[in-house]
Amino acid sequence: MRSFGLFAASFVLAGLSGVLGFEFQRIRKNDTMLLVVDHQIGLFELVKDFEPVEYRNNILAHAALGKVFDLPTILTTSTDDGPNGPMMQEILDMHSDAPLIRRQGEVNAWDNPDFRAAVRATGKNQVILGGIVTDVCTAFLALSLIEEGYEVFANSEASGTYSRRIADEANDRMRAAGVNVLSTFAVATDLMRDWRLTPGYPELSPYFDKYFPVYGMVERNFKAADASKKSHPLVLM
Structure with a gap:
Protein backbone atom coordinates (compact mmCIF):
# COMPACT_ATOMS: atom_id res chain seq x y z
CA MET A 1 0.00 0.00 0.00
CA ARG A 2 2.86 2.32 0.92
CA SER A 3 4.54 1.70 -2.45
CA PHE A 4 1.29 2.54 -4.23
CA GLY A 5 1.11 5.82 -2.29
CA LEU A 6 4.66 6.70 -3.26
CA PHE A 7 3.90 5.90 -6.89
CA ALA A 8 0.77 8.07 -6.85
CA ALA A 9 2.67 10.95 -5.24
CA SER A 10 5.46 10.75 -7.80
CA PHE A 11 2.88 10.68 -10.62
CA VAL A 12 1.21 13.84 -9.27
CA LEU A 13 4.57 15.59 -8.84
CA ALA A 14 5.55 14.70 -12.41
CA GLY A 15 2.30 16.17 -13.67
CA LEU A 16 2.76 19.34 -11.63
CA SER A 17 6.30 19.76 -12.88
CA GLY A 18 5.03 19.56 -16.46
CA VAL A 19 2.43 22.24 -15.80
CA LEU A 20 4.88 24.48 -13.94
CA GLY A 21 7.39 24.15 -16.77
CA PHE A 22 4.88 25.14 -19.46
CA GLU A 23 5.82 28.10 -21.66
CA PHE A 24 3.14 29.86 -23.69
CA GLN A 25 4.73 30.50 -27.08
CA ARG A 26 3.34 33.81 -28.28
CA ILE A 27 3.57 34.88 -31.92
CA ARG A 28 5.85 37.91 -32.19
CA LYS A 29 4.85 39.86 -35.27
CA ASN A 30 8.31 41.44 -35.60
CA ASP A 31 10.03 38.06 -35.46
CA THR A 32 7.71 36.01 -37.67
CA MET A 33 7.57 34.93 -41.31
CA LEU A 34 4.66 33.47 -43.29
CA LEU A 35 5.06 30.40 -45.51
CA VAL A 36 2.51 29.49 -48.18
CA VAL A 37 3.27 25.90 -49.13
CA ASP A 38 1.94 24.12 -52.22
CA HIS A 39 -1.43 25.86 -52.37
CA GLN A 40 -1.71 24.72 -55.97
CA ILE A 41 -4.83 24.30 -58.06
CA GLY A 42 -4.16 20.63 -58.85
CA LEU A 43 -3.35 19.67 -55.26
CA PHE A 44 -6.47 21.54 -54.13
CA GLU A 45 -8.51 18.66 -55.58
CA LEU A 46 -6.98 16.27 -53.01
CA VAL A 47 -8.44 18.12 -50.02
CA LYS A 48 -11.49 16.35 -48.59
CA ASP A 49 -11.46 17.46 -44.94
CA PHE A 50 -12.90 20.86 -45.92
CA GLU A 51 -15.62 21.87 -48.35
CA PRO A 52 -14.03 23.52 -51.44
CA VAL A 53 -15.55 26.98 -50.88
CA GLU A 54 -14.53 26.95 -47.21
CA TYR A 55 -11.01 25.76 -47.95
CA ARG A 56 -10.44 28.32 -50.69
CA ASN A 57 -11.40 31.03 -48.20
CA ASN A 58 -9.07 29.51 -45.59
CA ILE A 59 -6.12 29.54 -47.98
CA LEU A 60 -6.67 33.16 -48.97
CA ALA A 61 -7.13 34.18 -45.33
CA HIS A 62 -3.78 32.56 -44.52
CA ALA A 63 -2.02 34.36 -47.37
CA ALA A 64 -3.63 37.69 -46.43
CA LEU A 65 -2.06 37.55 -42.95
CA GLY A 66 1.20 38.50 -44.60
CA LYS A 67 -0.32 41.70 -45.96
CA VAL A 68 -2.25 42.71 -42.84
CA PHE A 69 0.75 42.28 -40.54
CA ASP A 70 3.51 43.09 -43.06
CA LEU A 71 5.17 39.71 -42.56
CA PRO A 72 8.00 38.44 -44.77
CA THR A 73 6.21 35.94 -46.98
CA ILE A 74 7.65 33.05 -48.97
CA LEU A 75 5.67 31.05 -51.53
CA THR A 76 6.69 27.61 -52.70
CA THR A 77 5.29 25.07 -55.16
CA SER A 78 6.00 21.45 -56.00
CA THR A 79 6.48 20.64 -59.71
CA ASP A 80 3.95 23.28 -60.72
CA ASP A 81 4.42 22.49 -64.41
CA GLY A 82 2.81 19.06 -63.90
CA PRO A 83 -0.46 17.73 -62.49
CA ASN A 84 0.00 19.61 -59.20
CA GLY A 85 -0.69 22.80 -61.13
CA PRO A 86 0.42 26.37 -60.38
CA MET A 87 -0.03 28.32 -57.17
CA MET A 88 -3.50 29.87 -56.90
CA GLN A 89 -3.49 33.07 -58.94
CA GLU A 90 -5.11 35.06 -56.12
CA ILE A 91 -2.08 34.33 -53.94
CA LEU A 92 0.38 35.24 -56.68
CA ASP A 93 -1.45 38.53 -57.23
CA MET A 94 -1.57 39.23 -53.49
CA HIS A 95 2.16 38.58 -53.06
CA SER A 96 3.58 39.62 -56.41
CA ASP A 97 6.86 40.72 -54.78
CA ALA A 98 7.33 37.65 -52.58
CA PRO A 99 9.92 35.00 -53.47
CA LEU A 100 8.37 32.00 -55.21
CA ILE A 101 10.46 28.85 -54.84
CA ARG A 102 9.45 26.40 -57.57
CA ARG A 103 10.67 23.01 -56.34
CA GLN A 104 11.25 20.46 -59.08
CA GLY A 105 11.31 17.28 -57.03
CA GLU A 106 11.75 17.85 -53.31
CA VAL A 107 8.66 16.72 -51.38
CA ASN A 108 9.81 18.44 -48.19
CA ALA A 109 10.35 22.11 -49.00
CA TRP A 110 13.21 22.22 -46.47
CA ASP A 111 15.22 19.87 -48.70
CA ASN A 112 15.38 22.61 -51.35
CA PRO A 113 18.47 24.83 -50.90
CA ASP A 114 16.81 27.91 -52.41
CA PHE A 115 13.90 27.58 -50.01
CA ARG A 116 16.21 27.16 -47.01
CA ALA A 117 18.16 30.23 -48.09
CA ALA A 118 14.98 32.30 -48.45
CA VAL A 119 13.78 31.29 -44.98
CA ARG A 120 17.13 32.05 -43.36
CA ALA A 121 17.39 35.38 -45.20
CA THR A 122 14.34 36.70 -43.34
CA GLY A 123 16.29 36.67 -40.08
CA LYS A 124 13.10 35.64 -38.25
CA ASN A 125 12.85 32.94 -35.59
CA GLN A 126 9.16 32.11 -35.85
CA VAL A 127 7.25 30.55 -38.72
CA ILE A 128 3.54 30.50 -39.56
CA LEU A 129 2.73 27.98 -42.28
CA GLY A 130 -0.05 26.18 -44.07
CA GLY A 131 0.00 23.83 -47.04
CA ILE A 132 -1.41 20.96 -49.08
CA VAL A 133 -1.35 18.24 -47.91
CA THR A 134 -1.31 18.43 -44.11
CA ASP A 135 0.43 15.12 -43.46
CA VAL A 136 3.19 15.69 -46.02
CA CYS A 137 3.86 19.24 -47.22
CA THR A 138 2.87 20.90 -43.94
CA ALA A 139 4.05 18.26 -41.47
CA PHE A 140 7.40 17.45 -43.11
CA LEU A 141 8.33 21.13 -43.29
CA ALA A 142 7.06 21.91 -39.78
CA LEU A 143 9.08 19.06 -38.28
CA SER A 144 12.20 20.11 -40.19
CA LEU A 145 11.82 23.68 -38.96
CA ILE A 146 11.45 22.50 -35.35
CA GLU A 147 14.63 20.47 -35.81
CA GLU A 148 16.36 23.63 -37.05
CA GLY A 149 15.35 25.52 -33.90
CA TYR A 150 12.45 27.62 -35.21
CA GLU A 151 9.22 28.16 -33.31
CA VAL A 152 6.51 26.85 -35.62
CA PHE A 153 2.81 27.70 -35.84
CA ALA A 154 0.86 25.46 -38.22
CA ASN A 155 -2.40 27.01 -39.41
CA SER A 156 -4.74 24.02 -39.28
CA GLU A 157 -7.37 25.78 -41.41
CA ALA A 158 -4.90 26.54 -44.21
CA SER A 159 -3.72 22.92 -44.42
CA GLY A 160 -5.88 20.25 -46.01
CA THR A 161 -5.64 16.56 -46.81
CA TYR A 162 -7.58 13.46 -47.89
CA SER A 163 -9.65 12.92 -44.72
CA ARG A 164 -10.30 14.26 -41.24
CA ARG A 165 -8.63 11.20 -39.71
CA ILE A 166 -5.41 11.80 -41.62
CA ALA A 167 -5.47 15.49 -40.67
CA ASP A 168 -5.90 14.60 -36.99
CA GLU A 169 -3.00 12.15 -37.12
CA ALA A 170 -0.76 14.71 -38.83
CA ASN A 171 -1.67 17.43 -36.33
CA ASP A 172 -1.02 15.04 -33.42
CA ARG A 173 2.38 14.21 -34.87
CA MET A 174 3.29 17.89 -35.18
CA ARG A 175 2.06 18.74 -31.67
CA ALA A 176 4.15 15.90 -30.22
CA ALA A 177 7.22 17.51 -31.78
CA GLY A 178 6.45 20.96 -30.38
CA VAL A 179 4.58 22.53 -33.29
CA ASN A 180 1.76 24.89 -32.29
CA VAL A 181 -1.34 23.85 -34.26
CA LEU A 182 -3.99 26.57 -34.27
CA SER A 183 -6.71 28.33 -36.26
CA THR A 184 -6.44 31.38 -38.49
CA PHE A 185 -8.40 33.42 -35.94
CA ALA A 186 -5.97 32.39 -33.19
CA VAL A 187 -2.98 33.31 -35.39
CA ALA A 188 -4.45 36.70 -36.29
CA THR A 189 -5.44 37.68 -32.76
CA ASP A 190 -2.10 36.56 -31.29
CA LEU A 191 -0.28 38.62 -33.91
CA MET A 192 -2.49 41.61 -33.10
CA ARG A 193 -2.61 41.11 -29.30
CA ASP A 194 -4.44 44.37 -28.59
CA TRP A 195 -7.21 46.00 -30.65
CA ARG A 196 -5.68 49.41 -29.86
CA LEU A 197 -2.33 48.60 -31.46
CA THR A 198 -1.40 48.84 -35.14
CA PRO A 199 -2.41 46.67 -36.90
CA GLY A 200 -5.51 46.74 -34.73
Whole structure:
Protein backbone atom coordinates (compact mmCIF):
# COMPACT_ATOMS: atom_id res chain seq x y z
CA MET A 1 0.00 0.00 0.00
CA ARG A 2 2.86 2.32 0.92
CA SER A 3 4.54 1.70 -2.45
CA PHE A 4 1.29 2.54 -4.23
CA GLY A 5 1.11 5.82 -2.29
CA LEU A 6 4.66 6.70 -3.26
CA PHE A 7 3.90 5.90 -6.89
CA ALA A 8 0.77 8.07 -6.85
CA ALA A 9 2.67 10.95 -5.24
CA SER A 10 5.46 10.75 -7.80
CA PHE A 11 2.88 10.68 -10.62
CA VAL A 12 1.21 13.84 -9.27
CA LEU A 13 4.57 15.59 -8.84
CA ALA A 14 5.55 14.70 -12.41
CA GLY A 15 2.30 16.17 -13.67
CA LEU A 16 2.76 19.34 -11.63
CA SER A 17 6.30 19.76 -12.88
CA GLY A 18 5.03 19.56 -16.46
CA VAL A 19 2.43 22.24 -15.80
CA LEU A 20 4.88 24.48 -13.94
CA GLY A 21 7.39 24.15 -16.77
CA PHE A 22 4.88 25.14 -19.46
CA GLU A 23 5.82 28.10 -21.66
CA PHE A 24 3.14 29.86 -23.69
CA GLN A 25 4.73 30.50 -27.08
CA ARG A 26 3.34 33.81 -28.28
CA ILE A 27 3.57 34.88 -31.92
CA ARG A 28 5.85 37.91 -32.19
CA LYS A 29 4.85 39.86 -35.27
CA ASN A 30 8.31 41.44 -35.60
CA ASP A 31 10.03 38.06 -35.46
CA THR A 32 7.71 36.01 -37.67
CA MET A 33 7.57 34.93 -41.31
CA LEU A 34 4.66 33.47 -43.29
CA LEU A 35 5.06 30.40 -45.51
CA VAL A 36 2.51 29.49 -48.18
CA VAL A 37 3.27 25.90 -49.13
CA ASP A 38 1.94 24.12 -52.22
CA HIS A 39 -1.43 25.86 -52.37
CA GLN A 40 -1.71 24.72 -55.97
CA ILE A 41 -4.83 24.30 -58.06
CA GLY A 42 -4.16 20.63 -58.85
CA LEU A 43 -3.35 19.67 -55.26
CA PHE A 44 -6.47 21.54 -54.13
CA GLU A 45 -8.51 18.66 -55.58
CA LEU A 46 -6.98 16.27 -53.01
CA VAL A 47 -8.44 18.12 -50.02
CA LYS A 48 -11.49 16.35 -48.59
CA ASP A 49 -11.46 17.46 -44.94
CA PHE A 50 -12.90 20.86 -45.92
CA GLU A 51 -15.62 21.87 -48.35
CA PRO A 52 -14.03 23.52 -51.44
CA VAL A 53 -15.55 26.98 -50.88
CA GLU A 54 -14.53 26.95 -47.21
CA TYR A 55 -11.01 25.76 -47.95
CA ARG A 56 -10.44 28.32 -50.69
CA ASN A 57 -11.40 31.03 -48.20
CA ASN A 58 -9.07 29.51 -45.59
CA ILE A 59 -6.12 29.54 -47.98
CA LEU A 60 -6.67 33.16 -48.97
CA ALA A 61 -7.13 34.18 -45.33
CA HIS A 62 -3.78 32.56 -44.52
CA ALA A 63 -2.02 34.36 -47.37
CA ALA A 64 -3.63 37.69 -46.43
CA LEU A 65 -2.06 37.55 -42.95
CA GLY A 66 1.20 38.50 -44.60
CA LYS A 67 -0.32 41.70 -45.96
CA VAL A 68 -2.25 42.71 -42.84
CA PHE A 69 0.75 42.28 -40.54
CA ASP A 70 3.51 43.09 -43.06
CA LEU A 71 5.17 39.71 -42.56
CA PRO A 72 8.00 38.44 -44.77
CA THR A 73 6.21 35.94 -46.98
CA ILE A 74 7.65 33.05 -48.97
CA LEU A 75 5.67 31.05 -51.53
CA THR A 76 6.69 27.61 -52.70
CA THR A 77 5.29 25.07 -55.16
CA SER A 78 6.00 21.45 -56.00
CA THR A 79 6.48 20.64 -59.71
CA ASP A 80 3.95 23.28 -60.72
CA ASP A 81 4.42 22.49 -64.41
CA GLY A 82 2.81 19.06 -63.90
CA PRO A 83 -0.46 17.73 -62.49
CA ASN A 84 0.00 19.61 -59.20
CA GLY A 85 -0.69 22.80 -61.13
CA PRO A 86 0.42 26.37 -60.38
CA MET A 87 -0.03 28.32 -57.17
CA MET A 88 -3.50 29.87 -56.90
CA GLN A 89 -3.49 33.07 -58.94
CA GLU A 90 -5.11 35.06 -56.12
CA ILE A 91 -2.08 34.33 -53.94
CA LEU A 92 0.38 35.24 -56.68
CA ASP A 93 -1.45 38.53 -57.23
CA MET A 94 -1.57 39.23 -53.49
CA HIS A 95 2.16 38.58 -53.06
CA SER A 96 3.58 39.62 -56.41
CA ASP A 97 6.86 40.72 -54.78
CA ALA A 98 7.33 37.65 -52.58
CA PRO A 99 9.92 35.00 -53.47
CA LEU A 100 8.37 32.00 -55.21
CA ILE A 101 10.46 28.85 -54.84
CA ARG A 102 9.45 26.40 -57.57
CA ARG A 103 10.67 23.01 -56.34
CA GLN A 104 11.25 20.46 -59.08
CA GLY A 105 11.31 17.28 -57.03
CA GLU A 106 11.75 17.85 -53.31
CA VAL A 107 8.66 16.72 -51.38
CA ASN A 108 9.81 18.44 -48.19
CA ALA A 109 10.35 22.11 -49.00
CA TRP A 110 13.21 22.22 -46.47
CA ASP A 111 15.22 19.87 -48.70
CA ASN A 112 15.38 22.61 -51.35
CA PRO A 113 18.47 24.83 -50.90
CA ASP A 114 16.81 27.91 -52.41
CA PHE A 115 13.90 27.58 -50.01
CA ARG A 116 16.21 27.16 -47.01
CA ALA A 117 18.16 30.23 -48.09
CA ALA A 118 14.98 32.30 -48.45
CA VAL A 119 13.78 31.29 -44.98
CA ARG A 120 17.13 32.05 -43.36
CA ALA A 121 17.39 35.38 -45.20
CA THR A 122 14.34 36.70 -43.34
CA GLY A 123 16.29 36.67 -40.08
CA LYS A 124 13.10 35.64 -38.25
CA ASN A 125 12.85 32.94 -35.59
CA GLN A 126 9.16 32.11 -35.85
CA VAL A 127 7.25 30.55 -38.72
CA ILE A 128 3.54 30.50 -39.56
CA LEU A 129 2.73 27.98 -42.28
CA GLY A 130 -0.05 26.18 -44.07
CA GLY A 131 0.00 23.83 -47.04
CA ILE A 132 -1.41 20.96 -49.08
CA VAL A 133 -1.35 18.24 -47.91
CA THR A 134 -1.31 18.43 -44.11
CA ASP A 135 0.43 15.12 -43.46
CA VAL A 136 3.19 15.69 -46.02
CA CYS A 137 3.86 19.24 -47.22
CA THR A 138 2.87 20.90 -43.94
CA ALA A 139 4.05 18.26 -41.47
CA PHE A 140 7.40 17.45 -43.11
CA LEU A 141 8.33 21.13 -43.29
CA ALA A 142 7.06 21.91 -39.78
CA LEU A 143 9.08 19.06 -38.28
CA SER A 144 12.20 20.11 -40.19
CA LEU A 145 11.82 23.68 -38.96
CA ILE A 146 11.45 22.50 -35.35
CA GLU A 147 14.63 20.47 -35.81
CA GLU A 148 16.36 23.63 -37.05
CA GLY A 149 15.35 25.52 -33.90
CA TYR A 150 12.45 27.62 -35.21
CA GLU A 151 9.22 28.16 -33.31
CA VAL A 152 6.51 26.85 -35.62
CA PHE A 153 2.81 27.70 -35.84
CA ALA A 154 0.86 25.46 -38.22
CA ASN A 155 -2.40 27.01 -39.41
CA SER A 156 -4.74 24.02 -39.28
CA GLU A 157 -7.37 25.78 -41.41
CA ALA A 158 -4.90 26.54 -44.21
CA SER A 159 -3.72 22.92 -44.42
CA GLY A 160 -5.88 20.25 -46.01
CA THR A 161 -5.64 16.56 -46.81
CA TYR A 162 -7.58 13.46 -47.89
CA SER A 163 -9.65 12.92 -44.72
CA ARG A 164 -10.30 14.26 -41.24
CA ARG A 165 -8.63 11.20 -39.71
CA ILE A 166 -5.41 11.80 -41.62
CA ALA A 167 -5.47 15.49 -40.67
CA ASP A 168 -5.90 14.60 -36.99
CA GLU A 169 -3.00 12.15 -37.12
CA ALA A 170 -0.76 14.71 -38.83
CA ASN A 171 -1.67 17.43 -36.33
CA ASP A 172 -1.02 15.04 -33.42
CA ARG A 173 2.38 14.21 -34.87
CA MET A 174 3.29 17.89 -35.18
CA ARG A 175 2.06 18.74 -31.67
CA ALA A 176 4.15 15.90 -30.22
CA ALA A 177 7.22 17.51 -31.78
CA GLY A 178 6.45 20.96 -30.38
CA VAL A 179 4.58 22.53 -33.29
CA ASN A 180 1.76 24.89 -32.29
CA VAL A 181 -1.34 23.85 -34.26
CA LEU A 182 -3.99 26.57 -34.27
CA SER A 183 -6.71 28.33 -36.26
CA THR A 184 -6.44 31.38 -38.49
CA PHE A 185 -8.40 33.42 -35.94
CA ALA A 186 -5.97 32.39 -33.19
CA VAL A 187 -2.98 33.31 -35.39
CA ALA A 188 -4.45 36.70 -36.29
CA THR A 189 -5.44 37.68 -32.76
CA ASP A 190 -2.10 36.56 -31.29
CA LEU A 191 -0.28 38.62 -33.91
CA MET A 192 -2.49 41.61 -33.10
CA ARG A 193 -2.61 41.11 -29.30
CA ASP A 194 -4.44 44.37 -28.59
CA TRP A 195 -7.21 46.00 -30.65
CA ARG A 196 -5.68 49.41 -29.86
CA LEU A 197 -2.33 48.60 -31.46
CA THR A 198 -1.40 48.84 -35.14
CA PRO A 199 -2.41 46.67 -36.90
CA GLY A 200 -5.51 46.74 -34.73
CA TYR A 201 -9.21 47.31 -35.06
CA PRO A 202 -9.12 49.45 -38.27
CA GLU A 203 -6.95 46.91 -40.10
CA LEU A 204 -8.38 43.66 -38.69
CA SER A 205 -12.04 44.62 -38.93
CA PRO A 206 -12.21 44.33 -42.76
CA TYR A 207 -9.97 41.24 -42.66
CA PHE A 208 -12.35 39.41 -40.32
CA ASP A 209 -15.39 40.65 -42.22
CA LYS A 210 -13.99 39.16 -45.43
CA TYR A 211 -12.46 35.91 -44.21
CA PHE A 212 -14.18 35.17 -40.87
CA PRO A 213 -17.79 36.21 -41.42
CA VAL A 214 -19.12 34.73 -38.17
CA TYR A 215 -17.07 37.35 -36.34
CA GLY A 216 -17.58 40.00 -39.01
CA MET A 217 -21.36 39.74 -38.61
CA VAL A 218 -21.05 40.36 -34.86
CA GLU A 219 -19.31 43.62 -35.64
CA ARG A 220 -21.84 44.51 -38.33
CA ASN A 221 -24.62 43.91 -35.83
CA PHE A 222 -22.96 46.22 -33.32
CA LYS A 223 -22.48 48.95 -35.93
CA ALA A 224 -26.09 48.64 -37.08
CA ALA A 225 -27.38 48.88 -33.50
CA ASP A 226 -25.15 51.87 -32.81
CA ALA A 227 -26.30 53.64 -35.99
CA SER A 228 -29.93 52.91 -35.11
CA LYS A 229 -29.50 54.49 -31.68
CA LYS A 230 -28.05 57.64 -33.24
CA SER A 231 -30.77 57.97 -35.89
CA HIS A 232 -33.62 57.06 -33.54
CA PRO A 233 -32.68 58.32 -30.08
CA LEU A 234 -34.78 57.09 -27.20
CA VAL A 235 -37.22 59.79 -26.06
CA LEU A 236 -38.11 59.61 -22.40
CA MET A 237 -41.67 60.76 -21.67
